Amino acid sequence: MQAAVEFQQISKRFGAVHANRDVSFSIAPGSIHGVIGENGAGKSTLMSILYGYYRADSGKLLINGQAQHIRNSQEAIKLGIGMVHQHFMLVENMTVLDNVMLGSEGGFRLAAHRTEVEKKLREICQRYALDVDPLSKIQDLSVGLQQRVEILKQIYRSANILILDEPTAVLTVQETASLFAVLRLFKEQGKTIILITHKLQEILEITDQVTVMRAGTVVGSVATATTNKEELANLMVGRPIQTQLPRAPYAPGQPVLEVKHLNLRSKQSVELLKNINFTIRTGEIVAIAGVSGNGQSELLEILSGMRLPSSGEMLLQGKALPIARRKDADGLPARFRQLGIAHVPEDRLRDAVVKNFSVMMNSFLGYQTQVKKRFGLLDLKGTLARCTDLLKKFDVRPADPALRIALLSGGNQQKVVIAREIAAAPRLMLIGQPTRGVDIGTIENIHAQILAMRDAGVAILLVSVELEEVRALADRILVMSDGCITGELMAEEFDATRIGLLMGGSATQPAHSSDTARPTSQSNA
Template structure:
């Protein structure tokens, strides 16, 4: 069955971009972009990080204003001056980085901006009832009364989806919607989107995952460097053809790696436990070892302790129990009341950390790319004399990393918040890898990253592993784990429910372990 079968007829364009251009300073995000989106279809937009996909959709949503060109809705010019006007026109958007107020509840976030003139108490009760119905109907259950700041990343994604469904959008824009979803959650989302298409809604899907494009979309527009370089019907094209259009070269299906020859134990974790202020166990009796020259991957549904494990290993949180040894020596957390200052100590020992949430924990959005390449290392003699930075040394260091990791745009003075999500990720990884650590802790290394950059990052990690570096990798992408891991740990409910060698990789078995079936055996 092709993607179009079962959907509404794809005929007249509901959205048309005519010569859209947008520039941020010296950065040309969009340059004369023109294409049409058919009504009642699922239209994919793919391209490398920084290709202009998200900027273009932000213009459609009224978040940005185009410098030139126009947008047509149902064949008529439709200037959209802000997001409220977009919502009124039936356009909804789920951004790659969530647009939620952390201190608000789920219900308050969904009602924000659409409260209406009714008595709020009555309105909120009606909204809560509707929200619970939608959550149950689409298997997107989330407590309407919990604060967003207490939700896992995956649960926050569900809130964004529910918000869009609740507002009844007819044109749905989704920017990397599966970046934080498990395979099962992704399948559920796709089922929802197919139902929406059958109901005559139009979906615009921004993604870097070609398997999603060919599993879901009717047509795909390919962008590179802010321009449209191709447009094809997915039923008559191939992944290889689209990938070649995206990055201007072919992608290798397999990556070379040296033989698995693990060395001495670098990290030894024994009976690690972590409890929150209410006494809830976030980590429960976690034990494992990581050796030099191996990648140990941690798999699991988001919110099952993987994030907390990385935070404890990186010195961001103190464990409630257990022991950790690094190169045979106990890590210096015993007796501390809080983790203040520990990450700096861990960095000095040769432990690097690329956190899962790059914007909250890995970058300072208001600072330049150059300054962000120094975070945690700004007092080192190579970059500073006392408290004074050496601007020339900082810029030279940033330019070197920008070139090595293909960060785009290449201007080190540009505010890092203006970069695409994938290029922000490259800045974080470049900084941590450049420190030449003995142990690297990495959370979701390719979340929101395009196919070309994924290949680059994977090559980097495999080269580090071959050079004898110990790596702990947390990822919700089972394909990424298959490509990179030497050993796989599976977590559920804060516990390790199983361990597999790379050669024993089995999606079904891992899925059962992710569901809490300890050391699952599949006949």
């Protein structure tokens, strides 16, 4: 059978970085083909060559058996190639219809063309069960529906080869299942899908074939039915992965953060947080489990000083945090950092890095007053040495402090953010989705760093939609649904079914009573 896509000895350099080295493999038509590898392994570079963003330095690219020299994305689209990026390319204050039409508005026939496009979009949505209203504004859609809009754009452009880069990185479990149902339908329609992901369970669940890359080369290509997680993990990182990391016995100390009766209402008077009460102590990890959009993001924003609550109180080591004076709100994030509250935001590109700054500048962003200075000026030599040490410790690739952080893969950007916050030696660490878009080897590294902080006595609040991550790290688990804490479990009580019910709000667990011997959120508050 003639391959839909074939890479022959593809190589690509970016200065001293050899992103792809003689990459060769083929993708069968009408199949779902997984491409996996560590952050910086060359996956995204290879797909960017296929989509026309980059041109290979050497090698051949064949589409349906014909050699092609794709110079830009327009040529890729004409060849029936579409790409859904990890970070969506959508204009939020425009409708789905307008986003699809961008670049092909129809000239003087705009009104008639809009009617034609809307009709076609509704036909596509019905055929592929995409369930998107073309007249909805992007800003009113969930993340899962926004991703469907990206897919809708590619189908409208007659894409027969669809590249998805980390498509489930920001999706809930339910949204992921829904996406996979759509992808299976695409496959039944004869379309070829290339799936880039770090989630091995998803590879095993949805793909027919999987190609593994490491350091820019292909180290294996196997039929999914003949492999398993352990084999794929070993191929990805070149060593066995520890699933159970060592940790000191659970022995929480004094309260670090106490949250009392915290409430948040939107400008439209919608209750986003409702009577939130919990305590975090030294040397413990409290994880919040829940489907995205149930108040976790807003809670992290308040705890980090990015947002003011409508009412309630927060105490840091017994002293009230300054959250009542709204005229001082703009300076709160900096003030909270000075008090020892570090924050790894859920959205690194929006809240954690400046894309056009160097890796070195991002490595102390928000902590400018703490870096070394000479005569009142930044000590470049000392700061460079500090950044170099952090890049080595957290295995950031490429380890180049002068590189613009936008040129790093998403996972390596995440390593820089986590390294920066840990280096600040905080009392309280707030962590939102720490391993989103991160490979399995880096997950092990990040988890080890988080556990080391916990064992050193730092109080940690973890927000994650990954239940396996919650299981691996948490000492206590709080479950949120619809802005409320619906239940609390100790780590040894972990039960995915029970947590799922609490996440859905269909079963609310009362807080533990105050005479319980073990520490609990409600009694400690």
